[in-house]
Amino acid sequence: MTSALAPSHDDIAALERGSTLLGCGGGGPTPLAASLLRRWTAGKALPRLLDAAELPPDAPVIATGIVGATAALAEKPPGGAEFPAVVEAVAAATRTRPHAVMGIEVGGVNGVMVFAAAAVLGLDVVDADLMGRALPRLDQLASAAAGRPLAPVALAGGSGPTAVFDGIDDRATERLARSFLPEAGGWASVAFAPLRAADIANAAIPGTVRRALHLGRTHLALPVAGDARTAARALGGELLCDGRVLEVVRHRTRRTFAQGTVTVVDDAAGALTRVEMENEYLLALTDGTPVASTPDLICLVDRRTGSPVGCDQVRAGLDIAVLHLPGAAFWRHPDRIGRVGPRAFDLAHPPVLLDRPWTGGSDPADRAGRAAGAAR
Numbered sequence: 001m002t003s004a005l006a007p008s009h010d011d012i013a014a015l016e017r018g019s020t021l022l023g024c025g026g027g028g029p030t031p032l033a034a035s036l037l038r039r040w041t042a043g044k045a046l047p048r049l050l051d052a053a054e055l056p057p058d059a060p061v062i063a064t065g066i067v068g069a070t071a072a073l074a075e076k077p078p079g080g081a082e083f084p085a086v087v088e089a090v091a092a093a094t095r096t097r098p099h100a101v102m103g104i105e106v107g108g109v110n111g112v113m114v115f116a117a118a119a120v121l122g123l124d125v126v127d128a129d130l131m132g133r134a135l136p137r138l139d140q141l142a143s144a145a146a147g148r149p150l151a152p153v154a155l156a157g158g159s160g161p162t163a164v165f166d167g168i169d170d171r172a173t174e175r176l177a178r179s180f181l182p183e184a185g186g187w188a189s190v191a192f193a194p195l196r197a198a199d200i201a202n203a204a205i206p207g208t209v210r211r212a213l214h215l216g217r218t219h220l221a222l223p224v225a226g227d228a229r230t231a232a233r234a235l236g237g238e239l240l241c242d243g244r245v246l247e248v249v250r251h252r253t254r255r256t257f258a259q260g261t262v263t264v265v266d267d268a269a270g271a272l273t274r275v276e277m278e279n280e281y282l283l284a285l286t287d288g289t290p291v292a293s294t295p296d297l298i299c300l301v302d303r304r305t306g307s308p309v310g311c312d313q314v315r316a317g318l319d320i321a322v323l324h325l326p327g328a329a330f331w332r333h334p335d336r337i338g339r340v341g342p343r344a345f346d347l348a349h350p351p352v353l354l355d356r357p358w359t360g361g362s363d364p365a366d367r368a369g370r371a372a373g374a375a376r
Contacts, residue, residue: 018216019111026280027108027134060194065104072186082189089154107134132328157184207360228321237325
């Protein structure tokens, strides 16, 4: 068990960068989330970060965050009242009072917004989340994959409406949430049925917030235009490609999420690496051979600025490094990987993963490095 951590405002930049890396090109505007967190906690301490084992075993923990279109989120940012609305609605429906909150996904905007939500609610943050990265669908939450009900689920829109759904399964939760979003202004805060603190080890992914902080601190400390292979190793992964974006094709489909293909030509070898994306980077193939896939992490990083490049930002001519970082061990279980592997996104390839996953534990930063070292 790790002891409680009291993050400071100086840690927000690292949390933002680490959450962006774990977003795998998606997950929404982390700079906006970081700006809101700074504003909502100005002159105050950030919420504490706790290990679930520090809470009483029966203590209810509610997962909360934001779902919907990131463009709409940027146009109409949260005001703060949205999180109490959904957490209190779930608490009333389950006749519980949460001891703490945790994020629904550590990748992207929700990796930062959980601290903003906790600050408004006056609660601590549990060091865990329900994805271990960013993923596009609510039926891809760890608690759903572990057989735990998501409902009752509450949603509150940026434009005012609030809804509570109960007695539904995870796929119905995804469908109803998406149908609610247009009426809510494109995005909504969300909260799910509480988990007991004792159940988080098996129905969530512990240690992910500390991992985000570690990745962020490590990445920000690297030279801006340094060696890409060294950067990959420092982050606990490996380098797939170091070159220039040759082409970006964005597919027009009827599906909810944006799809596309990024082709990168490696400077040294001349090999072509194709990265398939659907809100996040999901599959990488070098000269036609799959070399990395979800649930591991595929990250594109601008070689000139050092910044992660999102799916909505990547364009032809960018000099980028394609990195492969280990994903959470939770998703490698045979009963779970089908929810998040390439075939879950209609990509006809089996998962291609590093030899060892990220396993979290008492020292996530150390475990991440050791797992990648073993993979190399």
